[in-house]
Amino acid sequence: MLNKKIKLDFWNIVTLLIIIVFAIFLIYPLLSLFLDGFKDSKSGVWSLMNYIQFFSKKYYTSALINSFKLTISVTVIAVLIGVPLAYFMSFYKIKGKGILEVLFIISMMSPNFIGAYSWILLLGRNGSVTKFLEKALGISMPSIYGFVGMLLVFSLKLYPFIYIYVSGALKKIDVALSEAAESLGCGGLKKVFTVIMPLITPTLVAAALLVFMNCMADFGTPALIGEGYRVMPTLVYSEFVGESGGSANFAACMATIMIIITALVFFLQKWYINTKSFTMSSIRPIQPKEPNGIFKVLIYVYIYLLAGLSIIPQAMVVYTSFKATKMQVFVDGFSLGSYKKVADKALAAITNTYVFCFFAIVIIITLGMLIAYLTVRRRSVLTSAIDSIAMFPYIVPGSVLGITLLIAFNHKPLMLAGTAFIIIISLVIRRLAYTLRSSSAILYQISPSMEEAAVSLGDTPAKSFIKVTAKMMLPGVASGAILSWITIINELSSSVMLYTSKTKTMSVAIYNEVIRASYGQAAALASILTLTTVISLLVFFKVSGSKDVTM
Amino acid sequence: MSVSINVKDVVKKYGDITIIPDLSTTIKNGEFFTLLGPSGCGKTTLLRMIAGFNSIEGGTIAFDDKIINDTPAQNRNIGMVFQSYAIFPHLTVRQNVEYGLKIRKVPKAEMKQRVDEILKIVKIEEYQDRLPERLSGGQQQRVALARAIVIHPQVLLMDEPLSNLDAKLRIEMRSAIRDVQKQIGITTVYVTHDQEEALAISDRIAVMKDGIIRQIGSPQDIYARPYDAFVSTFIGHSNLFHGTLKSADGGYKVVFNDGYSIFMDNISSEAKDGEEVVISVRPEEFSISETGIDCKILSRVFLGKYTNYFLEFAPGMVLDDQPSIEYSQDLGQADRIFDEGEMIKLLPNKKKINIFTKDMEKSLIKDVVKYAE
Numbered sequence: 001m002l003n004k005k006i007k008l009d010f011w012n013i014v015t016l017l018i019i020i021v022f023a024i025f026l027i028y029p030l031l032s033l034f035l036d037g038f039k040d041s042k043s044g045v046w047s048l049m050n051y052i053q054f055f056s057k058k059y060y061t062s063a064l065i066n067s068f069k070l071t072i073s074v075t076v077i078a079v080l081i082g083v084p085l086a087y088f089m090s091f092y093k094i095k096g097k098g099i100l101e102v103l104f105i106i107s108m109m110s111p112n113f114i115g116a117y118s119w120i121l122l123l124g125r126n127g128s129v130t131k132f133l134e135k136a137l138g139i140s141m142p143s144i145y146g147f148v149g150m151l152l153v154f155s156l157k158l159y160p161f162i163y164i165y166v167s168g169a170l171k172k173i174d175v176a177l178s179e180a181a182e183s184l185g186c187g188g189l190k191k192v193f194t195v196i197m198p199l200i201t202p203t204l205v206a207a208a209l210l211v212f213m214n215c216m217a218d219f220g221t222p223a224l225i226g227e228g229y230r231v232m233p234t235l236v237y238s239e240f241v242g243e244s245g246g247s248a249n250f251a252a253c254m255a256t257i258m259i260i261i262t263a264l265v266f267f268l269q270k271w272y273i274n275t276k277s278f279t280m281s282s283i284r285p286i287q288p289k290e291p292n293g294i295f296k297v298l299i300y301v302y303i304y305l306l307a308g309l310s311i312i313p314q315a316m317v318v319y320t321s322f323k324a325t326k327m328q329v330f331v332d333g334f335s336l337g338s339y340k341k342v343a344d345k346a347l348a349a350i351t352n353t354y355v356f357c358f359f360a361i362v363i364i365i366t367l368g369m370l371i372a373y374l375t376v377r378r379r380s381v382l383t384s385a386i387d388s389i390a391m392f393p394y395i396v397p398g399s400v401l402g403i404t405l406l407i408a409f410n411h412k413p414l415m416l417a418g419t420a421f422i423i424i425i426s427l428v429i430r431r432l433a434y435t436l437r438s439s440s441a442i443l444y445q446i447s448p449s450m451e452e453a454a455v456s457l458g459d460t461p462a463k464s465f466i467k468v469t470a471k472m473m474l475p476g477v478a479s480g481a482i483l484s485w486i487t488i489i490n491e492l493s494s495s496v497m498l499y500t501s502k503t504k505t506m507s508v509a510i511y512n513e514v515i516r517a518s519y520g521q522a523a524a525l526a527s528i529l530t531l532t533t534v535i536s537l538l539v540f541f542k543v544s545g546s547k548d549v550t551m
Numbered sequence: 552m553s554v555s556i557n558v559k560d561v562v563k564k565y566g567d568i569t570i571i572p573d574l575s576t577t578i579k580n581g582e583f584f585t586l587l588g589p590s591g592c593g594k595t596t597l598l599r600m601i602a603g604f605n606s607i608e609g610g611t612i613a614f615d616d617k618i619i620n621d622t623p624a625q626n627r628n629i630g631m632v633f634q635s636y637a638i639f640p641h642l643t644v645r646q647n648v649e650y651g652l653k654i655r656k657v658p659k660a661e662m663k664q665r666v667d668e669i670l671k672i673v674k675i676e677e678y679q680d681r682l683p684e685r686l687s688g689g690q691q692q693r694v695a696l697a698r699a700i701v702i703h704p705q706v707l708l709m710d711e712p713l714s715n716l717d718a719k720l721r722i723e724m725r726s727a728i729r730d731v732q733k734q735i736g737i738t739t740v741y742v743t744h745d746q747e748e749a750l751a752i753s754d755r756i757a758v759m760k761d762g763i764i765r766q767i768g769s770p771q772d773i774y775a776r777p778y779d780a781f782v783s784t785f786i787g788h789s790n791l792f793h794g795t796l797k798s799a800d801g802g803y804k805v806v807f808n809d810g811y812s813i814f815m816d817n818i819s820s821e822a823k824d825g826e827e828v829v830i831s832v833r834p835e836e837f838s839i840s841e842t843g844i845d846c847k848i849l850s851r852v853f854l855g856k857y858t859n860y861f862l863e864f865a866p867g868m869v870l871d872d873q874p875s876i877e878y879s880q881d882l883g884q885a886d887r888i889f890d891e892g893e894m895i896k897l898l899p900n901k902k903k904i905n906i907f908t909k910d911m912e913k914s915l916i917k918d919v920v921k922y923a924e
Contacts, residue, residue: 174637182623186650187623278683
């Protein structure tokens with residue numbers, strides 16, 4: 001009898017287990033972070049000192065203001081670049097559209113810091129373009145370090161988000177809406193501003209906030225190219241790592257401030273989408289037209305220039321990885337020297353990356369499918385709580401997540417700091433969302449009666465899930481899992497907080513090599529990473545049968 | 552305000568494929584004109600050419616005398632109702648209706664008055680501040696109609712506007728559309744593939760096939776006196792029989808292949824003695840009789856008012872490749888319902904049946920015209 005009862009409660013047990021896992025690895029760490037911020041770093045007593053210190057010293061508040069300045073500028077620029085691009089690509093026949101789309105997606109999926117690093121290689125103090133201009137033309141380039149450089153790197157990195165999301169929205173506009181405007185006497189630009197723009201605005205807002213969060217939370221870019229321009233993620237990092245005698249409590253306070261900002265932005269977006277959104281379903285999408293005359297020339301220049309600028313970082317990395325080096329400095333000629341060095345010294349980083357990410361993705365798929373099942377098929381107070389908690393990682397910047405886990409698991413009984421386990425946990429938490437969403441999406445398409453049929457034929461709920469539903473879910477889950485995979489192999493923000501010499505991943509190794517100005521090895525590693533990303537993306541296109549990465 | 556539409560020698564091509572080879576017709580000022588035909592016949596293509604959403608590869612389309620071939624859609628002053636309604640989802644019902652008036656810079660006071668009026672006419676006043684998402688299909692349809700009419704267009708174009716509604720709502724909406732159109736008196740071109748809808752709503756119907764208008768006429772004429780066998784079978788059901796004409800005193804004897812014959816006095820002068828013809832008999836144009844054509848009942852469907860019988864005739868009587876041969880028995884007149892397998896004798900109503908040439912391209916009934924004014 002007892003045995004039977006446990007079997008009957010399979011899903012309740014899963015619910016409970018997931019809640020326990022979330023409580024230990026998500027709620028408890030975030031709570032400790034929050035509480036630590038209210039503790040005096042020396043005496044350990046409760047106080048508001050950290051917050052008072054933060055808001056009273058210009059050194060700290062300026063970083064916050066800088067973060068906002070940078071993030072808002074980047075968001076505006078990304079929108080200004082991305083919306084026209086999406087419009088041209090969707091409404092006009094452009095030669096090479098297929099390849100262009102892939103290029104934009106690759107540049108969107110590759111990590112921010114590789115962009116920063118390549119632009120240093122080009123426009124930095126010893127950058128090839130800088131040197132060329134100085135030698136050949138005697139022009140000295142303005143410095144790429146600081147605000148301008150970050151603006152360049154982030155804008156070029158993040159406008160594809162706007163482009164991809166807005167393109168998706170434009171595809172959903174039925175041509176009849178555009179024709180209806182024309183039949184009512186409205187054409188040309190007026191139509192664009194009274195019909196097309198309002199229709200894509202909800203999507204545009206969502207994408208803009210994605211850009212905002214990404215830029216606000218990114219650690220790698222400001223760390224490499226920001227130099228004197230302090231922003232929140234670098235400030236939190238240096239305070240926490242404590243090279244300048246920082247304190248964990250103060251870092252926790254700043255991390256909490258960051259979470260509050262991103263949470264506010266997130267809820268603002270949710271509120272906006274809920275009040276403003278409307279469903280569009282296009283029976284006949286708008287057909288692209290042949291552009292003509294000078295306009296055609298202009299949009300081709302615009303599109304190809306952008307595509308070129310976006311792919312330069314990847315191309316540059318691959319190119320320099322084959323350049324010969326001597327004492328860490330590039331010299332004339334090509335060689336495989338950088339790869340040999342990587343094979344000697346950084347092999348562990350490569351294997352670490354694949355091994356950690358493999359375990360992480362297995363956990364992500366398992367958790368993603370189970371949580372999706374619970375929230376779609378077994379709605380209850382508990383499962384909807386799980387659903388909400390699974391959204392948490394959206395609002396926790398990567399570097400903050402790293403700190404959060406460290407603060408929580410830096411002491412017994414759960415002494416996990418420095419282990420591979422903690423890195424895997426951080427990867428799972430960071431990127432569970434993609435797989436969770438694709439799992440839910442496919443589950444809505446599978447009839448519950450399939451599973452009921454299996455149960456009616458004598459299977460237990462657990463078995464029927466594994467044998468029937470899970471198997472039918474897999475193709476849908478796969479597309480989300482590949483996106484999770486791509487983002488975790490490129491993850492830097494949290495790993496850079498959590499790694500030790502034994503648990504270094506490729507992204508961390510690249511970051512370290514760039515900091516040490518060992519550009520050859522960094523390029524070789526980055527090329528391997530880029531190659532893995534591109535191959536994974538190609539698999540994604542094949543598996544999902546589309547280029548839609550907006551999950 | 553309203554205009555006539557003159558379509559002259561119009562050609563539509565997509566690349567090498569010709570959709571409309573050469574089409575001419577005139578749609579009169581204020582009339583409700585329906586383009587009816589199977590899918591792919593070019594009816595929507597023609598409508599979109601009038602609207603300005605499809606290019607015109609040859610010929611001219613004119614509103615009254617003004618050729619509009621090169622006028623962009625937004626300058627044609629048309630009202631269009633789309634199959635998908637195309638209600639702007641980001642605007643409320645009222646804002647949707649106002650949209651065209653704002654483009655025309657109609658003064659505020661006049662705009663309010665016109666919008667109020669049209670919302671009342673199409674009976675959606677109480678929903679005016681709702682977003683379209685929260686409207687039913689029928690309500691959205693009314694918004695689309697109001698939005699198209701409120702701008703006082705020269706012509707109203709409707710592209711299968713009722714095809715997304717359920718059967719009951721379709722019937723309700725088609726009388727609503729008809730009432731509004733008559734009230735305003737606007738030239739209307741209406742596209743549908745639903746013959747019942749076309750019969751119920753139109754002043755004149757143009758039946759199209761393969762880009763060619765096969766017949767234009769009033770709903771009654773199209774049904775009762777189709778110009779060719781395609782029209783007779785596309786509109787309602789018609790049973791087609793082989794037959795021969797034999798000259799007789801004051802008319803012709805129409806002889807079925809089993810030798811049964813009926814005398815008809817309304818055969819046109821083009822007919823010749825001994826000519827092979829196709830006889831078209833609608834299911835309700837038969838009656839049970841002592842003398843008539845022998846046939847066997849294959850099966851029956853009881854429909855309340857009528858009983859529909861599926862029949863089998865002697866070999867060589869009827870044309871091949873017909874989906875079914877049917878007889879509708881009006882229950883008000885019937886003595887009894889017949890059973891499957893029973894043999895009966897059917898008498899065609901000589902005042903109602905139609906005779907076509909052997910190639911089925913032309914009616915041999917007196918005074919049947921292809922394109923009626």
